[in-house]
């Protein structure tokens with residue numbers, strides 16, 4: 001389909017000029033541009049002469065990318081959209097209100113200025129994305145890519161020779177044909193020994209095979225799939241400057257945090273691989289070259305505009321969450337085509353991806369990589385879709401595409417099916433799970449993808465220790481507080497709901513604990529900030545939903561606490577896997593109330609275990625004081641909440657009344673003169689003031705309680721050298737517990753070693769009624785006969801009455 005170019009409005013230039021005007025009030029750059037645009041009152045041109053007139057149909061119109069994928073209305077209903085560069089516009093007034101546009105050639109100076117404006121327009125567009133509340137600094141890095149890197153246009157495609165590498169530096173990687181620059185990075189990052197999954201999966205990946213890798217949490221799966229990809233990219237010709245790179249790999253992750261983490265892990269290896277030695281020559285010359293490898297990330301919650309720009313420049317490896325990638329695909333056929341021709345497709349934490357509610361997006365994205373791209377039949381007859389279909393069907397998916405699926409938990413059934421390439425359950429068998437559905441949609445090029453299953457017994461890592469605290473539901477806060485004080489360290493607390501987090505955070509803040517929330521309803525910027533705070537404080541406590549359960553690689557998480565048990569064994573494995581990573585010791589605690597027992601039993605059963613973790617020893621002497629603190633903190637929280645809620649409700653009522661021009665009935669407010677049970681408290685009324693005034697008093701009391709030392713039984717704070725336990729030596733040696741005097745300083749995982757696993761509580765079997773004797777049976781029958789007769793008689797009487 002063609003467009004009539006002579007009648008085309010010069011949209012981009014008009015917009016540029018209009019935006020420049022708007023911007024003039026905002027930015028310094030804008031002032032310059034506005035000056036240019038204000039130089040003639042009858043023109044919106046951004047540059048002055050030369051003014052050589054041009055014919056519209058001789059101009060270099062450029063097609064604007066909009067998606068033509070079925071079901072995506074990326075062009076907003078337009079069939080085609082084109083734009084112009086390097087052309088100015090002049091409007092000629094005919095004096096009767098009609099205006100004619102003229103195209104004028106620009107000089108290079110004008111081009112430079114226009115580019116300046118374009119750049120500034122982009123900045124403005126980013127400002128406009130304030131809804132996403134993101135700063136550029138918060139964006140994931142685009143490994144080494146700089147605008148100046150893209151300026152040279154005269155380089156040729158060349159395959160750089162692989163530098164030699166002394167295998168003696170990395171004996172355990174000998175024989176693995178990863179690129180020598182990657183080996184260099186492994187030395188620099190101190191990854192001198194491959195983990196088991198890396199040992200098994202990397203050579204197969206380098207061999208061009210498909211891999212399904214299942215290995216325990218924290219076992220280095222990210223590098224297991226990344227090293228073959230990075231080696232492949234490094235062995236490709238160095239991309240020419242100014243040319244959009246073909247996308248080599250697409251890595252799909254279930255959560256934003258995980259995608260950013262994978263991006264960081266890859267960027268770290270790339271940076272170490274390409275770091276210049278001191279004796280490397282031509283540093284100046286190298287600076288101007290495009291980056292050797294570029295990694296891009298697209299995730300929800302961060303500036304879509306900037307992410308789009310990264311994609312427009314092109315990158316080698318794209319790490320994405322399905323939701324945001326889908327959004328970008330809607331407006332970009334080139335991106336869709338590059339995904340179609342991708343060399344590597346990675347599904348990280350495959351099973352979780354199914355649960356995140358992005359299954360449809362994931363399915364469509366995965367569908368693009370299939371050899372036979374299938375157009376939905378409904379759209380076949382639509383001329384627009386018929387035309388658009390060519391974009392994708394003309395691009396062939398690669399026959400040598402490799403698919404990597406990695407997770408710490410992948411059902412044995414599914415693995416078996418993959419091995420046999422029998423991915424559909426045969427007829428009459430149970431319904432396929434969503435994951436099986438997805439795997440079926442993965443168009444493995446390999447006749448038999450290599451399934452590497454290194455998952456440990458019971459799904460849990462060997463260096464993990466577990467314990468349990470059994471208590472009533474109402475005491476869970478108390479025991480959590482006890483544990484966090486008793487075992488200082490970086491602790492990750494999992495709750496079952498966002499509401500649970502919203503309740504716990506203010507409570508523990510009152511108790512002056514360094515707690516941070518993490519859940520899906522927080523802004524992405526806040527999520528990343530809280531993660532950073534958690535990473536940087538060795539005693540921080542992150543209270544999270546399962547959004548933090550998968551893949552997050554936070555160094556040195558000492559404890560994972562299941563404040564609420566998860567519903568599935570996989571979730572338990574992934575949550576617990578945030579500690580005890582990379583062979584480090586770790587500890588997981590279950591806080592179990594009687595209401596949780598059934599869930600615990602089911603969980604342990606799915607994990608193939610017949611015993612629950614042993615009880616964590618509790619030093620009861622500390623509990624009364626902690627209980628007092630918790631009670632006071634709750635009271636403060638409750639009062640503050642009430643005051644806040646009342647003032648919120650009152651302002652809502654007042655605003656609504658004002659909007660409707662109504663007077664509020666005084667009986668709606670409770671104070672001394674009116675109904676004390678009225679729904680609202682009058683602002684400034686004694687009742688309200690009393691409530692608010694109470695808060696500082698309660699806070700003062702709590703501060704005093706928090707300042708009091710916590711003493712184990714038998715310890716005297718006043719006379720540390722006497723009492724039934726003497727702790728003065730510990731204090732002098734600085735070996736005493738930091739907050740609980742008299743408590744030991746052993747770590748939780750050391751203490752857990754001594755606890756004996758507990759046999760599972762069996763549900764109480766129903767008391768069986770003793771079997772009736774023959775005589776009893778006879779008597780029962782006789783009684784029932786008599787009852788029947790009496791009922792019959794009564795019914796007959798009722799009928800007569802009617």
Ligand SMILES: Nc1ncnc2c1ncn2[C@@H]1O[C@H](COP(=O)(O)OP(=O)(O)OP(=O)(O)O)[C@@H](O)[C@H]1O
Nearest residue numbers: 191193194195217218219220221222408551553582
């Ligand atoms: N060969 C290695 N030697 C030492 N450390 C390594 C090696 N490979 C990876 N690591 C480190 O191990 C940690 C865990 O790696 P990674 O996050 O890839 O684990 P994972 O198996 O993907 O875990 P999960 O299943 O929880 O996502 C990372 O900090 C990583 O830097």
